[in-house]
Amino acid sequence: MKWLVLCAICLTSVGCSPVISLRGYQTDIDAEAGITVGSDTKTTIEDRLGDPSVQATFGNDTWYYVSSTEKQVAFFRPTIESRHILAVYFDKTGKVTDMKHFGLEDGHVVSFESRTTPTKGRELTFLQQLFNATPGVPNQGMNEQEQNPGGGGGPH
Numbered sequence: 001m002k003w004l005v006l007c008a009i010c011l012t013s014v015g016c017s018p019v020i021s022l023r024g025y026q027t028d029i030d031a032e033a034g035i036t037v038g039s040d041t042k043t044t045i046e047d048r049l050g051d052p053s054v055q056a057t058f059g060n061d062t063w064y065y066v067s068s069t070e071k072q073v074a075f076f077r078p079t080i081e082s083r084h085i086l087a088v089y090f091d092k093t094g095k096v097t098d099m100k101h102f103g104l105e106d107g108h109v110v111s112f113e114s115r116t117t118p119t120k121g122r123e124l125t126f127l128q129q130l131f132n133a134t135p136g137v138p139n140q141g142m143n144e145q146e147q148n149p150g151g152g153g154g155p156h
Contacts, residue, residue, distance in 0.1 A: 018073045020081075024053050025065040027084060032099070035088075040096045045088055052088075061090040080104065 031048040045063065052063035065086040072078035085102040124132070 016074050018071045021070045021072070021078070022067070023070060024067040025050070025086070027067055027086070032086065035096060035099060037096050037098060042090060042094045045096065049086075049088075061092075061094075063088045063090070 028049065034048060035045065042063075049065055053066040054064040056062040056064075065088070066083065067085075068083040069081045070078040071081050083104045085106075087100045087102065088096060089098040089100075091097045
């Protein structure tokens with residue numbers, strides 16, 4: 001009996017252990033140290049560091065290399081434990097003018113969008129989906145717009 005209780009406790013604790021995920025650019029200190037401001041170009045930066053995670057859309061020409069560490073426990077939403085951003089700034093000729101390192105403590109250097117895209121139609125609960133899914137019976141309660149959220153009626 002003690003063995004069974006011990007196994008149950010072990011399985012419960014293993015199931016709740018956090019999963020650590022490394023995401024994005026993995027920092028290469030040697031490659032970053034070899035970058036020379038004023039002589040390196042976009043091509044040499046791309047050869048050393050790879051493609052940037054994010055590029056500036058407006059204003060100055062900046063490449064961002066973003067790496068983050070996330071922790072997720074069981075089914076809960078993951079939390080960001082750390083984030084490191086290497087920003088490489090270029091002039092109009094494509095040469096490096098500056099490099100800066102940022103972390104979570106620096107705030108939002110790169111704005112990440114966390115919202116989801118809304119879709120047309122209605123949200124159904126699990127039970128509504130289950131009861132509406134009767135085999136051999138077409139969707140009687142839905143009009144054409146709800147069946148095809150894109151708005152088109154399909155080929156006629």
